[in-house]
Amino acid sequence: MSQHILIVDDEADIEALFRQQFRRDLKAGRFRMEFATSAQQALQIIEGTAGHEIVLLLSDVNMPGMSGLDLLPRAKAVRPDLAVIMVTAYGDIETRRRAVEGGAEGLLPKPIDFTALRVEVERRLVQRRAGS
Template sequence: MTGARRILVVDDEPDMAELFRQQFRREIRKGVYEFRFAERGQEALDVLDGETPAVLLSDLNIPGMDGIELLERVKGLRPDLPVIMVTAYGDRGTTERVKGLGAETLVPKPVDFDLLKSTLSELVAAEGRR
């Protein structure tokens, strides 16, 4: 792999950025991943206007534009961008809805970081094969 893969994380909880930095400290230090954080959907769209991350990871419950609308807009702009949705309220209907809109998966909160790491690894490997 050449260079760190950028992951765009959209979550309005202020401690999430620090939690991701702690949980991925080894991968960040080794240059596997680089994280960019946005607190709102529009902020994420602004980032996507100038950058192409390897994966977008978004909470469903964000202020203003919710995660579902963000997912729809991202898939309209960048249909090939892998998107992982995160929520504390993930029922079967929500999971089916986000997958139907093009998300790779729905990750429940609290986040199982081992599962998230393996999911990211699979998505980045698949990106490398495209």
């Protein structure tokens, strides 16, 4: 089963940035990345994940329409086992509290520290391979 990482962000340049940062992993086929430009689109992807496994959801907090914090409980209702990390330029205490209470495993500040993110991605891939 193919392992996927779902990235949700309304900024147009995010996909290119992530594909560049993880180009070696993607080329080697270690995992695939899917991108959604809205929380609603992300929910559709999560609900229709036939044939692949989403091992990590990275979601921006501030998006038009449904926010990442609103997406979080809805995604967890569909996939309780889904690892979620929220990404935000506004890492205040209230945002962090809401993210953790909603089931997020972490909160990454923008600009994204891709070294730290790579550690998180690797941890999720190893956990899935080990069957936990």
